Amino acid sequence: MYNFDYEAPSSVAEAVAALAAEDAQALGGGQTLIPTMKQRLAMPSTLVSLSGIAEMKGFDVGNGAVTIGGNVTHAVVAAGAGAYPALAELASHIGDPAVRNRGTIGGSLANNDPSADYPAAALASAAVIVTNAREIAADDYFQGMFTTALEDGEIITGVRFAVPEVANYQKFVQPASRFALVGVFVAKHADGVRVAVTGASEEGVFRWAAAEAALNDSFSADAVADLAVDPANMIGDLHGTKAYRAHLVGVMTKRAVAAAT
Amino acid sequence: MAKVSMTVNGKAASAEVEGRTLLVSFLREELGLTGTHVGCDTSQCGACVVHVDGKAVKSCTMLALEAEGAEVATIEGQAEPDGTLNTIQAAFREHHGLQCGFCTPGMVMSAAALLKDNPKPSEQDVREYLEGNLCRCTGYHNIVKSIMAASGQDVSALAAE
Ligand SMILES: Cc1cc2nc3c(=O)[nH]c(=O)nc-3n(C[C@H](O)[C@H](O)[C@H](O)COP(=O)(O)OP(=O)(O)OC[C@H]3O[C@@H](n4cnc5c(N)ncnc54)[C@H](O)[C@@H]3O)c2cc1C
Numbered sequence: 001m002y003n004f005d006y007e008a009p010s011s012v013a014e015a016v017a018a019l020a021a022e023d024a025q026a027l028g029g030g031q032t033l034i035p036t037m038k039q040r041l042a043m044p045s046t047l048v049s050l051s052g053i054a055e056m057k058g059f060d061v062g063n064g065a066v067t068i069g070g071n072v073t074h075a076v077v078a079a080g081a082g083a084y085p086a087l088a089e090l091a092s093h094i095g096d097p098a099v100r101n102r103g104t105i106g107g108s109l110a111n112n113d114p115s116a117d118y119p120a121a122a123l124a125s126a127a128v129i130v131t132n133a134r135e136i137a138a139d140d141y142f143q144g145m146f147t148t149a150l151e152d153g154e155i156i157t158g159v160r161f162a163v164p165e166v167a168n169y170q171k172f173v174q175p176a177s178r179f180a181l182v183g184v185f186v187a188k189h190a191d192g193v194r195v196a197v198t199g200a201s202e203e204g205v206f207r208w209a210a211a212e213a214a215l216n217d218s219f220s221a222d223a224v225a226d227l228a229v230d231p232a233n234m235i236g237d238l239h240g241t242k243a244y245r246a247h248l249v250g251v252m253t254k255r256a257v258a259a260a261t
Numbered sequence: 262m263a264k265v266s267m268t269v270n271g272k273a274a275s276a277e278v279e280g281r282t283l284l285v286s287f288l289r290e291e292l293g294l295t296g297t298h299v300g301c302d303t304s305q306c307g308a309c310v311v312h313v314d315g316k317a318v319k320s321c322t323m324l325a326l327e328a329e330g331a332e333v334a335t336i337e338g339q340a341e342p343d344g345t346l347n348t349i350q351a352a353f354r355e356h357h358g359l360q361c362g363f364c365t366p367g368m369v370m371s372a373a374a375l376l377k378d379n380p381k382p383s384e385q386d387v388r389e390y391l392e393g394n395l396c397r398c399t400g401y402h403n404i405v406k407s408i409m410a411a412s413g414q415d416v417s418a419l420a421a422e
Pocket residue numbers: 025026027028029030031032033034050070071093094095096099102103104105106107108110111113115116117118154155156157177178179180304305
């Protein structure tokens with residue numbers, strides 16, 4: 001890894017100022033960025049660590065919502081998001097314990113890996129991504145694999161999840177990486193069902209509209225039994241063909257609905 | 262270069278490091294604590310697991326500067342004060358939880374983190390907790406058995422040695 005200057009600001013305002021420098025980049029838990037820098041796929045001249053910023057460590061439960069600071073680790077969400085059990089369960093299966101002790105929700109959502117877990121939760125929960133500058137609805141936030149609505153130097157300070165009536169996440173683990181080969185998050189809200197799929201599509205996380213419509217008519221595993229996504233848009237690689245992933249989307253959706261009912 | 266200070270196995274440690282100096286490099290090269298191993302350097306194998314403020318982390322995937330002010334614990338600090346093996350280490354020896362020993366420092370540190378949170382884990386809990394610790398020798402059964410034994414549970418019914 002190339003060398004860089006390291007800064008550890010203690011407020012969001014200082015971090016935003018530090019990130020204005022040329023080739024400066026934010027460092028969350030480093031569980032994606034440090035390996036990427038070792039491969040020289042990223043080579044910032046300044047790394048701005050967000051981990052000392054107290055205002056990004058908050059964890060707030062109440063009024064039907066769970067609000068999680070951008071710096072909060074997967075381990076803390078797993079242990080503390082009891083008010084939203086499906087979210088806590090998802091966090092408890094990200095990577096391994098050491099990864100969960102460092103990796104953060106802000107880093108995961110900023111990275112938007114097409115096989116990451118949190119993007120599915122955020123999209124299915126109609127979460128709001130809160131940054132230093134604005135609030136972004138999940139529907140507008142995810143813009144394709146590794147692409148988000150974030151501007152250069154914009155920091156995710158928190159994420160607000162509306163707690164659904166019922167929800168469940170089913171992850172088919174790619175056994176070598178422990179990321180999702182396919183993951184489906186089903187959430188039934190007072191105003192409708194949302195189904196978000198990760199790991200499967202060339203476009204990154206997506207909502208499966210046909211399944212949502214069927215589940216709005218009848219929230220049961222049978223309602224989605226005959227639905228299928230188009231394999232043409234799926235990821236095909238050595239871990240699974242397009243057809244295999246398309247099939248898994250159906251299976252994981254059925255399982256998630258069955259587990260939620 | 263920047264100065265970093267932390268506590269390692271109860272002793273103050275500080276040095277001038279580069280931004281890119283990994284915690285594992287600081288431990289091994291600055292402090293000479295070579296018990297923490299680098300197996301993969303890609304966050305996969307867990308040979309480099311140490312505790313930072315009581316939590317298991319992969320020290321190959323953390324910068325030394327990120328540990329500023331932290332309490333770090335490594336395998337070198339695990340034995341009892343008189344130098345005898347602690348309960349987990351003794352159980353690894355008793356139950357053949359190691360062969361070449363390369364993964365063992367990370368295994369012991371992960372086991373210590375697990376047992377702190379979950380003093381009587383099930384076999385399944387142990388296997389899940391070790392998801393990020395790879396061993397190329399033992400086939401894991403005896404590692405799991407060692408950790409179960411270290412937790413004071415009867416391991417006579419677990420898979421054979
Ligand atoms: C062995 C292993 C297994 C893993 N398994 C899984 C898995 O099963 N599922 C899964 O979803 N993930 C998995 N991950 C990834 C892990 O969840 C990472 O923690 C996460 O993707 C990135 O979070 P981070 O805090 O470590 O971010 P970093 O690595 O520090 O940063 C990632 C990117 O986000 C930016 N960034 C960081 N924080 C912010 C912020 N608050 N605001 C704006 N930008 C920010 C950085 O500049 C960088 O571009 C795994 C990682 C490893 C090493």
